[in-house]
Amino acid sequence: MKAAVIGCGVMGRTLLDGLRRAGGWELAAATRSAETARAVTAELGLPVGTDNAAAVRGAELVVLCLKPKNLLAAAADLAPALAPDCCVVSIAAGVGLAELAGVLPAGQPLIRAMPNTPCRVGAGMTALAAGPRATAEQVAAGRRLFESVGRVAVLAEEHLDAVTGLSASGVAFLYLALEALVDGGVMAGLPRDKALELATQTMLGAARMVQETGRHPAALKDEVTTPAGCTISALLRLEDGRLRSVLARGVEEAARAAANLGRKISPPGSGSR
Ligand SMILES: NC(=O)c1ccc[n+]([C@@H]2O[C@H](COP(=O)([O-])OP(=O)(O)OC[C@H]3O[C@@H](n4cnc5c(N)ncnc54)[C@H](OP(=O)(O)O)[C@@H]3O)[C@@H](O)[C@H]2O)c1
Known part of the structure; x- marks a missing residue:
């Protein structure tokens, strides 16, 4: 073809x-x-x-x-x-x-x-x-x-602006998250190249866990938290920083901007481009 x-x-x-x-x-x-x-x-x-x-x-x-x-x-x-x-x-x-x-x-x-x-x-x-x-x-x-x-x-078709916000723009949000995880690893004492290797494979692994087990991300997150442990302690910090709503609002904002892109264009020959 x-x-x-x-x-x-x-x-x-x-x-x-x-x-x-x-x-x-x-x-x-x-x-x-x-x-x-x-x-x-x-x-x-x-x-x-x-x-x-x-x-x-x-x-x-x-x-x-x-x-x-x-x-x-x-x-x-x-x-x-x-x-x-x-x-x-x-x-x-x-x-x-x-x-x-x-x-x-x-x-x-x-x-x-x-x-x-x-x-x-x-x-x-x-x-x-x-x-x-x-x-x-x-x-x-x-x-x-x-x-x-x-x-x-x-x-x-009505869903495509939301798709733009989530999976097309979302790639950039995850790169940002990856970069931040690497900085965290460096701050905790890891060499940068190793921190990048660990963070990248961890992001891939988490995504594949959701895809391959079919389990809800919240259930998989709960599995990693032990009472009074390090993960729950850090998760509360992330909640204080409103990580979830910031990411979700990022997707919403990108979807809104995608819809506006279409409104800004006019057909050829209409003289208003
Ligand atoms: N970037 C993303 O992550 C992404 C993801 C999903 C969808 N999209 C969508 O994909 C589209 C392209 O995005 P992009 O990031 O690839 O843009 P881009 O890098 O600017 O590429 C657009 C290309 O179109 C070419 N072009 C312009 N007028 C042309 C014409 N009359 N005939 C043939 N080629 C022409 C230009 O080529 P020359 O260099 O030869 O001038 C330019 O390289 C956008 O509508 C965007 O919304 C982007």
Whole structure:
């Protein structure tokens, strides 16, 4: 199956790299500047051009990895080159399927997706929302594409801004937490490289415990606390610092900002961009 990636910034590269590592896809890619095209070609060993129309020709899936402000104009330019049964997948935060449909030929199948950067190492989390014209086979193909770089959840479109706040932006929240854990380890006397190794594996291990045991995080947390022990003593400190509500509000804030991104863009030719 041929998949074309349009836009080779952070996410375009991430997906291309993940798909290249996974194998099984005929890949084509294009981006705006010749400089980026050359850099990505050198980095990933995939031919990347600057002709979007050439890249999408013959593709069953076209993944638009473009900033919300560039998405609609680029999609409108591409429209004549799309086969009628080509499924267009947009990963832009905050831009709805209806807005994208407005610049593409009537009936073009569409999917909105929200992946995250761990797709690069096969550990991504992507949510997909199918447009009304996408067939079950096209949704299955979209699912296969993102499953080659991680997990996939299919959701209603109304949830995608929340997904952006939780799993797309959430990666950054966890990096911050990781950095803080490492600093704590250093403060407690560990060499920084060892603290990083310990903190990283601990974060991976905790996540896998929840995934593989299916148990609630609170139950797993309770298991680590002994009466009057060191963990419960530290947990109370974290509660004093409102760690849980700060993280939860962070997700809420990112979801709100994602929804606003879509409100700030206007269709090509409307003169208000
Ligand atoms: N970053 C994340 O963690 C993340 C996660 C999930 C979803 N997203 C969404 O993914 C989208 C892309 O984000 P990003 O972080 O990858 O942005 P980015 O690094 O700025 O990449 C966007 C790329 O689009 C290219 N571009 C702009 N106009 C173009 C056009 N007309 N034709 C072809 N290519 C064009 C630019 O290429 P040149 O360099 O060639 O000019 C740029 O490198 C955004 O909508 C974002 O909401 C991001």
